[in-house]
Amino acid sequence: MEQFRNIGVIGRMGSVQVVETLRQLKAYLLDENYQVILEQDTATMLPGHGLQVASKKLIGEICDLVIVVGGDGSLLGAARDLAKAKIPILGVNRGRLGFLTDIAPSELEERVGRVLQGEYIEESRFLLDAHATRDEHPLGFGTALNDVVLHPGKSTRMIGFDLYIDGHFVYTQRSDGLIVSTPTGSTAYSLSAGGPIMHPKLDAIVLVPMFPHTLSSRPIVVDGKSEIKLIIDRTHEAYPQISCDGQMDISCGPGDVIRITKKPFKIRLIHPKDHNFYATCREKLGWASNIAAS
Template sequence: MEQFRNIGVIGRMGSVKVVETLRQLKQYLVANNYQVILEEDTASILPGHGQQVASKRLLGEICDLVIVVGGDGSILGAARELAKSKIPLLGVNRGRLGFLTDISPSDLEERLSKVLKGEYIVEHRFLLDGHVERNGKPLGFGTALNDVVLHPGKSTRMIAFDLFIDGHFVYSQRSDGLIVATPTGSTAYSLSAGGPIMHPKLDAIVLVPMFPHTLSSRPIVVDGRSEIKLVIGETNEAYPQVSFDGQMNIACAPGDIIRISKKPFKIRLIHPTDHNFYATCRDKLGWASNTTAS
């Protein structure tokens, strides 16, 4: 197991509870002789912290581990910035669901102590890259850990688009858009739209139509190496958007082309040794507990 000495810390902005946990975390790490490097925005909400400060990108170059305090959205933002550096991420949950941030503030020091001693498991999660083209020229680019979503933005009109997978025409569709999700994102927006839950170890991508104008349109699961192309219909009156993890948007126009494929770099998520995907689903999604007699 890796030895962690230089530990980066990122916290979600705008939450008093996050600040409380950040102070507790910093105090614990400093007391145990770890080098703490605060992400620059995080440092701004911890006046008098006395620690080194760095940008997210620099954290990936100088740290052995980055701890993210917040919700799953905080992990998503950190993952996009740090994927290329291959630095492991550990999440402390101060959000709502917490599929990716599975250490609770109530037992932070106990569980963190075990992780820092080498008692942890590692998950590798892939991301998606999305490129938007207009008239054969690049218009915009984004990366997503959860999903790339074509949606109408503020418009209430349906979007007409063509779907191609690995160069093969699949269908033309009129709908509110399409969710292209990784296994990580299968428990997020994709799940709300009726998509399947996929185990994080799967090398697969799911395409989930949003309110399609046909009852026969269903989610499709494809190989994770697939190249997905969306062509926005020339006759569209709406100007849709492409979002990446719901945190970045690119405005599109009729005729634009969106290309989506797996990113060459994966992120590494650190979990305590008792982490279990199915137990997380049971807890976060309210699945029934075992009813069989012991």
């Protein structure tokens, strides 16, 4: 197990609860003689903190561990920024579901303390890169840990597009769009659209149509190394968008091409040693916790 000494801290902006947890975390880490480095935006929430401040890029270079205080969206943002640095990330939940940020604030000192003492498990999660081109010229680029989504934007019209997987034509579809999800994202937007839950260890990508104009269109699970290519119908009159983790939108037009592939860098996600994917699903998705004795 790695020895963590330099701890980077990133918090979600605009939340009183996050500030409270940041103060608690800061006090604990300093009491335990760890070197704490605050992300520069996070530092603005703790006036008079007296700590070193750094950009996310620099945090990735000088820290042994990053602790994210917020919801899953906060961890998604940190993961996109820090993937290349290959630094482990630990999440403290101040959001809603908390599939990725799985330490409760009420257990912060105990659970974080155990992780820092080496009592943790580590997962490797892959990300997706999305490249959009128009007449072979770059149009936009984005990275996603959860999903890349083709959607109508502000338009209410269906999108016509062709789907290719590894160069093989799959189908022409008219729908509200397509969700291209990693296993990490399979419990997020993909799940809401009827996609399958995938274990995080799977090297697979799921494609989930959004309200397709056919009853036979179903989610498809493909190898994680596959190249997904979408070509917007040239006769399409609306201008759909590509979003990455719901944060970055790339405006597309008729004939534009979107290529989605696995990113060469993976994130290192840290959990307390008792973390269990199925237990998380039971808790977060409301699965039955036991079977009544007959």
